Amino acid sequence: MASIKITPEPTIRRLPKYVHLLTILKHKGVKSVSSTMIAESLELDSTLVRKDIEATGIVGRPKTGFLVDKLIMALREHLNWNNEDDAFLIGAGSLGAAILGYKGFRECGLNIVAAFDNNPAKIGTVIKNVPVLDYTKLEEHCRRMHIHIGIITVPAPVAQQTADALIRGGVRAIWNFSPTQIATPQWVVVEYAQLTMSLAVLKRKLRETELTDNSIQETK
Amino acid sequence: MASIKITPEPTIRRLPKYVHLLTILKHKGVKSVSSTMIAESLELDSTLVRKDIEATGIVGRPKTGFLVDKLIMALREHLNWNNEDDAFLIGAGSLGAAILGYKGFRECGLNIVAAFDNNPAKIGTVIKNVPVLDYTKLEEHCRRMHIHIGIITVPAPVAQQTADALIRGGVRAIWNFSPTQIATPQWVVVEYAQLTMSLAVLKRKLRETELTDNSIQETK
DNA sequence: TAGATTGTTAATCGATTAACAATC
DNA sequence: TAGATTGTTAATCGATTAACAATC
Incomplete structure (x- = not known):
């Protein structure tokens, strides 16, 4: 075993x-x-x-x-960084483009081979050397290319349906940048990369230190 | 108190x-x-x-x-989302631009009022409605505008000096997107928004589930 | 009233830290 | 050898979960 x-x-x-x-x-x-x-x-x-x-x-x-x-x-x-995984990114907005453009992920064994969008003006273009394909063909491409990682950078309201399409296409791991919780079968790994969460910690801690400093000043 | x-x-x-x-x-x-x-x-x-x-x-x-x-x-x-904090963003690369373009942060009480870069081609331009200013004037602007939050999206090797400039300028909280640890006085709050960290969790867990599934198959 | 839900106290769980013998 | 550093076991710490009386 x-x-x-x-x-x-x-x-x-x-x-x-x-x-x-x-x-x-x-x-x-x-x-x-x-x-x-x-x-x-x-x-x-x-x-x-x-x-x-x-x-x-x-x-x-x-x-x-x-x-x-x-x-x-x-x-x-x-960390499995020596094995390169191919991945699809869905949602070619500004956040999606930033992720496509970040060279550092290659070092971590992530190779984004295609982006998907439902905007006809974007489909067929190339962003940061990655082709943008038709969202309606997502499931089909996942299956055909045996993609195991999906990166979700779509707006919150369509995050769930995007995840569903990825899972139907055979994806095993989802990196979710949308602020929404997504429901998945238990054999799918979901990692939430929520900037809002990180920002919440920053703003709350800033306030806590400010208030703590005040109380010290008031005490003396 | x-x-x-x-x-x-x-x-x-x-x-x-x-x-x-x-x-x-x-x-x-x-x-x-x-x-x-x-x-x-x-x-x-x-x-x-x-x-x-x-x-x-x-x-x-x-x-x-x-x-x-x-x-x-x-x-x-x-979470202090009802109080808007002005912030500077340093490093107007593609990640920086994505953050400048993300509308959701406004909802969380974050208002990015200026970006800074050391690239003469970028200084003086406007990205996503935010002006790009000269990096060498960062400290001065921080002090003059009473900025308390700095967002670091510069390459790793210059992250520390960027943080130093922010702190000299009076910044109290740093949102660090570079993959480097930065040293700060204890009264400065640092939150690391490291995508690499999140990706590491995703890739490791994917592998763990794959190997676990294999062992189950082997057992039967 | 009966039943659902809160707020709180106690038990559990898991991660971090402390202590220290083994080793180069 | 003496001293620094490892690997490991035990103690601590903090967060989550379970149990349950109080309340609407």
């Missing part, structure tokens, strides 16, 4: 930070690194860093730490 | 979902809603929903639940 250990989501979210930091160190010529060093750079606890690294299966050496090269490769392997 | 209760971050992240759902219900003419209904729509536990709502200070009525209108207003107030 192929046993796979589920990596806790908080750990997964930290791994790309390690890859980024280690890549910078590698370019500086650093050969090995300790969990303490990583922890200090990223403002984390060193035990946490070791626990995270454990998920990749890499073992370090007491006194010297971890080999930068091996660690980068193991992290990328664990 | 102005006492403010810190809202746990997981709660903050869920609140925008409630706002979105409730707004849809409101437009359908729904007047009141129970925590059970919200929980079912968003696939959460109803106790969790009640705990989250508690953070806003709204109390419900047994049997009937919560008034949709009042709840929306309280949630928006809690």
Whole structure:
């Protein structure tokens, strides 16, 4: 039986930070690194860093730490960044175009091979080197090209029907940029990349610090 | 003393979902809603929903639940979406342009009043109705306009110096879209909106489900 | 009233942090 | 060897879930 250990989501979210930091160190010529060093750079606890690294299966050496090269490769392997997945993006608006134009995703094993839109003025054009196809042919293309990842950048009201079409076409993972919850069968992975959520945290925390600072001033 | 209760971050992240759902219900003419209904729509536990709502200070009525209108207003107030904050965006590339073009942020109390770039070809132009100014004048403009929020969409290598300029200019909160960790004084709030992180979760989970399915097939 | 739903307290769960023996 | 660092076990912490009395 192929046993796979589920990596806790908080750990997964930290791994790309390690890859980024280690890549910078590698370019500086650093050969090995300790969990303490990583922890200090990223403002984390060193035990946490070791626990995270454990998920990749890499073992370090007491006194010297971890080999930068091996660690980068193991992290990328664990995140499946070494296997390139083809993906479709649906909704060629300004957010969609930004995602099409972002080169960094290639590094993470994501290759967007086509965009879809229902606007006749956009269908047939090419945005950032990616062809824009007819939305009504989405399901058919998914199936024919064995696409497993769909990226949803359509307006909220049509997010669900877009997801439905992707799933009928055989998609197994959906990256949802619309602010809507979408219902899917349990075998489909959905990741919400909601900027609104992130902005909410920013604005709330800003207010909390402002009010906390005031109360300190009032106290003295 | 102005006492403010810190809202746990997981709660903050869920609140925008409630706002979105409730707004849809409101437009359908729904007047009141129970925590059970919200929980079912968003696939959460109803106790969790009640705990989250508690953070806003709204109390419900047994049997009937919560008034949709009042709840929306309280949630928006809690997230500080009713107070508009002016913000600067630094880095007018394709990601920056997408953010400038996204109308939804206005709803969340974010008003991007200017963009900054160091590319002479972009300085002086207008993108999505927002003027692009000279990066070297960033600090000065921040101070003069009392800007408290900076949005970083520059390439990773210059993210830190951009943050430094913002902080010197008096910025209190930074929304960082670059993949780099940035160091800031403890009184500056930093929220990382890293798409790479979100993509990592998607790709890893996709692989985990694939491997889990395989092992099930092998077992039978 | 009876029944649904709230608000709250206690139990559970999972992630982070602390402590420390093993190792190079 | 001495000291730094790993890997691991135990303790802590915080968030979620379960249980239930209070209430409309």
